[in-house]
Amino acid sequence: LLVIGGGVNGTGIARDAAGRGYSVMLCEMNDLASGTSSAATKLVHGGLRYLEYYEFRLVHEALAEREVLWAAAPHIIWPMRFVLPHVKGMRPAWFLRLGLFIYDSLGGRKLLPATKTLDLRTAAVGKPLKKQFGTAFEYSDGWVNDARLVALNARDAADRGAVVRTRSKVISARREGALWRVEIEGRNGRESATARMLVNAAGPWVDTVMTRALGEGGAHNVRLVKGSHIVTRKLYEHDRCYFFQNADGRPVFAIPYENDFTLIGTTDLDYAGDPAEVKISDEETEYLLKAVSEYFETPVTEADIVWAYSGVRPLFDDGASASKEATRDYVLKIEGGDGTAPLLNVFGGKLTTYRRLAQKAVDMIGETIGAKGAHWTKTGTLPGGDFPPEGFEALVAELGRAYPGLDGKLIRRLARAYGTKTRALLGGAKSATDLGEAFGAGLTAREVDYLMAEEWALNAEDVLWR
Numbered sequence: 001l002l003v004i005g006g007g008v009n010g011t012g013i014a015r016d017a018a019g020r021g022y023s024v025m026l027c028e029m030n031d032l033a034s035g036t037s038s039a040a041t042k043l044v045h046g047g048l049r050y051l052e053y054y055e056f057r058l059v060h061e062a063l064a065e066r067e068v069l070w071a072a073a074p075h076i077i078w079p080m081r082f083v084l085p086h087v088k089g090m091r092p093a094w095f096l097r098l099g100l101f102i103y104d105s106l107g108g109r110k111l112l113p114a115t116k117t118l119d120l121r122t123a124a125v126g127k128p129l130k131k132q133f134g135t136a137f138e139y140s141d142g143w144v145n146d147a148r149l150v151a152l153n154a155r156d157a158a159d160r161g162a163v164v165r166t167r168s169k170v171i172s173a174r175r176e177g178a179l180w181r182v183e184i185e186g187r188n189g190r191e192s193a194t195a196r197m198l199v200n201a202a203g204p205w206v207d208t209v210m211t212r213a214l215g216e217g218g219a220h221n222v223r224l225v226k227g228s229h230i231v232t233r234k235l236y237e238h239d240r241c242y243f244f245q246n247a248d249g250r251p252v253f254a255i256p257y258e259n260d261f262t263l264i265g266t267t268d269l270d271y272a273g274d275p276a277e278v279k280i281s282d283e284e285t286e287y288l289l290k291a292v293s294e295y296f297e298t299p300v301t302e303a304d305i306v307w308a309y310s311g312v313r314p315l316f317d318d319g320a321s322a323s324k325e326a327t328r329d330y331v332l333k334i335e336g337g338d339g340t341a342p343l344l345n346v347f348g349g350k351l352t353t354y355r356r357l358a359q360k361a362v363d364m365i366g367e368t369i370g371a372k373g374a375h376w377t378k379t380g381t382l383p384g385g386d387f388p389p390e391g392f393e394a395l396v397a398e399l400g401r402a403y404p405g406l407d408g409k410l411i412r413r414l415a416r417a418y419g420t421k422t423r424a425l426l427g428g429a430k431s432a433t434d435l436g437e438a439f440g441a442g443l444t445a446r447e448v449d450y451l452m453a454e455e456w457a458l459n460a461e462d463v464l465w466r
Helices: 008-020 048-053 056-072 093-106 146-159 203-213 282-293 351-369 392-402 408-426 445-454 460-465
Strands: 002-004 025-027 077-085 116-119 135-144 163-165 169-176 179-186 189-195 198-200 222-233 241-245 251-257 261-265 305-316 331-337 340-347 438-440
Touching (some): 008 340, 056 077, 056 351, 169 203, 169 340, 203 222, 203 305, 282 305, 340 351
Parallel strands (some): 002 198, 198 340
Antiparallel strands (some): 331 340
């Protein structure tokens, strides 16, 4: 298999396929997770609002995946509680209660706590909000470090035999009977590869790959929808997230972010430009500030913003009139076969359902070129994730005892990024000087060497992103 695209879907498919025994190469034209997979709201969630569009299969699949993914990577994925204030004149309280009852019931929840009703006049989470909000519902979903999820899928794929190439662009792929002849432009110039099957998991560039590399003129399968986020100074002290209903029907989240900040998003606008050039607009900034200021007692202003990022969601074009109504479900389509080299195109998808998408994709690959191996990813852990879902604090304590000469904050950050692989990174280090040059913010030469050797970091930007 040759997989085009180093986002969450491409790396997820490469990992599953390599684990089943296929020979796999993955090519990513930039760095891992350089597109949509780094620009999400970073939630592992069922998609509460999709219930309103009757996307029950999608919501059920996503809800069931929350605890599966948490168990696979408890260092980079963990539960969060979301507070949904009731707003008079919007969705009635009984409707929200019913939606959350379905949400709690659909997904086979075992470890995540159930929904409860809060009195915002007495609960700590009500303190930052305007006094007009009296009732809220608190429910469970999860958080994920999205870029690291991609890097760890790529690492696991490589550990299982896959060849992973970053900065390697597929410039042409032509059928030669039952095989693909693929031309790749990489760091060492141009090279050729042959594959029995091609997987186009290029995200927002999926149609571009079909048109330019595969020569299929006029491909139009995805609807590009822009989502932007702002990161502000820390707006409140507790660890809960807010799910704010907005007058246009879209939710806006306010989420504790990287200890010292609050992440606010997202917008939902059709996008016609180059996905690599996507940026937040003044109108989007204003929209997000206005949306959260409707709820917070102290208005959030542009002066509070420390960073912003945007991404493009490649939604399957199902003809929906509004971007917020376009399906978030994934669509997998195979072309060729029966003596002609087959192609699998991947449209849509979301972080939460990437593993299920990959499993289904590899099943379809098996039906096309011959099945290998059994399903395995539901119980397989990602690198560094081989400890109990609720065992993160125990891991930090254990690492603290193993490395008493290192700063506790550094140990915690490394554990959050690398889990049990922190030991491989630190080796026999007894003190900070053993980690080599310190570049600031806890980054040392030892970690840079590890990222270059294990996670395809090739330049300073790659290191900083990881």
